[in-house]
Amino acid sequence: MTFWIASSPHNHIKAATPSLMRFVIMAAIPGVFAQWYFFGWGTIVQIALAILFAVLAEITFLAIRDKNIKSQITDFSAVLTGLLIGISVPSLAPWWITAIGSIFAIGVVKQLYGGLGFNLFNPAMAAYVLLLISFPLQMTSWQPVNSLLVDDISFFNNLWLVLTGYTWEGFSVEQIRMSVDGITMATPLDTLKTDLTLGLTVNESFANPVFGEFIGLGWEWVNIGFLLGGLLLIAKKAIDWVIPASFLGSLLIFSFIAYTISPDSSASTMFHWLSGGTMLGAFFILTDPVSAATTKKGRVLYAALAALLVYLIRKFGGYPDAIAFAVLLCNMAVPLIDQYCRPRTYGHKGVN
């Protein structure tokens, strides 16, 4: 009689990395839905493209590295990376932008560093930064919120636009981005930034139609969507609540300080919370376990540092949104942070 020998512990919580990844992907649905609702089919097209290229790249690189493709592709980490790139890339950006981003993220940032678990940087954000630096023009091609558009753009038109640069009817990206009154639309963060440099106050800038009634037409709902998904993740213990809490809390503190010092040139906390990629960053990107700090204290510090960077870059930097830069910079600091935030082991009182 032979018995199956295994090392203890014999039972397991049954949470597995692949299902964890799948769950994170599911949790992004509310945000993606909002993005689709306000920005049309372009978002969906980009996400699909990004996932496709990410998975293809993953397979290719795993094959090159002679790894077990099946077991690693089914961990869904490549899909998640693709999803995040798809969400971040402007909805009207040409397909090759997304392709370059996905391939770079998987091939260079992830696999070159040794695959899942070994990457220093968050692949999606590294790719985003690469694109932003290399193709600044294409990377701002956000479609205006549907309600500000002259015509709705169909899924087919949108796909065509992404693939060829023109809609089926022959409109270019520039024409599409024109609003009813003929002004090229930028994102709220862009707008605010430009206005502030022009000497306008925040309140004056808010008169711009992109801001809508609240924070930024459409963007606020997208952020709320990701917030919802994020809360779900926390509820299901798929991510640690510490990082989002610390990130949003710190952002609140920094923006509040700035707002008290100079209300005219500082946007409100709500604006910071609900514009750009704040919520996506807080719940889906900073929490990426691989590139985040692993110790409890370390995570608090890590997220707070990210918040500080986001705020500084948004306020003083040359780029309107800052999540990607902040995340990359924080990723670099992770080993150091973890080194100094080790918990005190049981029985080592006063020693460590």
Place this chain on the structure above:
Amino acid sequence: MDSVLERINKNHFWKFPGGIHPPEQKFLTNDKPIKNLRLPKELILPLKQHIGNGGELLVKTGDKVLKGQALTRSDNPMSVPIHAPTSGTISAIKNSIIAHPSGMSELCVFLTPDGQETWVARNIVENFYSLSKKNIVEKIADAGIAGMGGAGFPTSIKVNTSPGLKYLIINAAECEPYITADDLLIREHSSAIINGIDILNHLLEPEIILIGIEDNKPQAIAALQAASQKNDKIKVCVLPTKYPTGGEKQLIQALTGQEVPSGVLPLSLGVVVQNIATVFSISEAIINDIPLLRRVVTVTGQALQKPQNVWALIGTPIQHLVEQCGFNETEQQRVIMGGPLMGFALPTLQVPVVKTTNCILAPTNIEISPASKELECIRCGQCSDACPSSLLPQELQWQAKAKEFDKLEELNLFDCIECGACAYVCPSQIPLVQYYRVAKAEIRHNRVQDFKADRAKLRFEARKVRLEKEKVAREEKHQKALAARKAAAKTSEGQANNSAIAAALARVKAKKAQGGEAETTGIDSSVDGGDVKSRAAQAIARAKAKKAAQQTTSTPVTVESDSKSQAAAAIARVKAKKLAKEQAAQAASEITEEIVKPEVAKSKVAKSKTAEPEVVKLSPADEKKAKAKAAVAKAKAKKLAKEQAAKAVTEITEEAVKPEIAKSKAAKSKVAKSKVAEPETAEPEVVKLSPADEKKAKAKAAVAKAKAKKLAKEQAAQAASEITEETVKPEVAKPKAAKSKVAEPETAEPETAEPEIAKLSPADEKKAKIAKAITKAKANKSSVSKPSSSISDDDKKKKISAAISKAKAKKATATINKEESE
């Protein structure tokens, strides 16, 4: 302390970090009483069932044994005896697979029950207060009780501490899923358990007794509360269910808010933790005189039709247990001894139940899925959130894979209690604990290697020094011999008659004289012979006494004769090094090796006049050799204590004593007192009288060497090791006339031992070499042993063994002693 008590009274305990909540699955077995099993066909009793050593076997194949009869005897505190769980015949004594994760084999006694259940005579003690504490501890040791919760640490050691503890903690947490053995035991035998607690209370006199129990055992809690009512020192502490509350360190933290410092025993906080099943066994052993013969085992898992708690005799094969509970083997069946989190999979069902077996788990694959594929760590940190020791499992596994042992130790790998919480939560299903075990084993192995290398180096250096000394001594001897030959030539010319005068050697020792005085009287040697020239030799006496009370007097006697006398000095060298290690326990091991080789060579003529007191040797011989060989005593005690518990004292003593006396031409006597390293004394003596003409007598020294090996391991032990090396080389060369010498080299310890060698070798133109004896003695409780050897030989070679006595003294009774020589 007060606030701790307040909190305890309010049932307001502390939290330890981390922890997990795996499915409990206790419902499988916690609703059925403990079942008595029928006797198995055969019982397999491993000699060693716990941390420590196996005892010494008392039975042989074919013996009939009675229930409760001891099968082994414990020869040191770290070993506990085993007993026959039922009456029957010993059918074999051979190696067999035992309950160990590696599936290794150890020596086991196979017992075929006769079904009679005939007991040995028992002595039931109704009132244990009538027994002395020492008696109780002895009974616990004789009953073979070792911790029944986990590692199986010998209980008698744990309870043998000086009274006055702060907390006595009774561990009834039973936090592992599935296991309900303690739960049921409490429910059915709460009064016996409380008796056991009373016995411990009597022994340890703690300020308060805390019974830690998880809140998922309401019936057991009620039973304990009811039974403990009359003793208000006992507090039943109900803790929230969380794995691993039952870990010793976690339980202490949860109940008292204190952390046991890394590497030391809970005793340092004034805490002793006992498992509740152990407490039950103590009560059985003391009151009913029943040694540890059986225990409650939870036989559970969904591969069994009738999972239940059973009373299993120690030694029952697991096969028997699971068959009685309706075992259906499934595909990829695993049978786990212990719980699902810390237990280990068994290689076969022929493994016996041992004292630490609390659970046999036979799960189906649905229940506990077989190990699945391991993915890369995604650094999610869930493991570190679950770790009760606040370690960083993800970094540990990373470094373990990279074999960065230094880093692992920096990350406090050895504070990992292997609870498995980290591996349980890891989404990548990394067998983290497995990595740690391998890494720990490798680090331990490396440490042993390092230790060995260090020791070898030390020995090598000691040897070098010794050889160096020997060389110097040899050269000196040669020169002296040369001088002596010249002198002898002169002397012989001048001699009118040939009569040589033999000397007498007498030696008297008075031991333990009340006054503790040392008296040394010089030796007279008379030389007669009218025409003989005599020269007076110099006598050298040297005495050192450390105690103020003792005065050593030496009287040098100068006798005029023709002889020259030279006395060489004695060299004593003592080195003691301390090798005490940090961590916790104290393990005492002593390996003493003594070699004593006195040798007397070639004494040709012995003319002895007097031989006095105790041991006298006369070896008058012509052209003969006399050889006296020594006795060798060697004692080795290995590893006495392992990890968490033991005390280690290592002593390495190396002594080399080489007195050499060369060429004594006239009567000569020498008394050497060699060092004694131990408090108590023993006085082996070797007395030799070798008066000779033109002879050499050689005496060689004794070497004592003791080595102690690694006595204490990592997390627990404190090892004190001492390396003492002594080299004493008194040398006396060429006394021509009567000469007496009394040398008393230093006494290192308060008490003294006085090995003496007296030699009387009156001779002309002779060489005498006499070797010295070495003694090392340890006397237990002031007993003094005196081995003596005498040699007398004519025309022969002789070999004489010396006696060595070795005794160990633990208690500090002091003895005094004195010596007297001739």
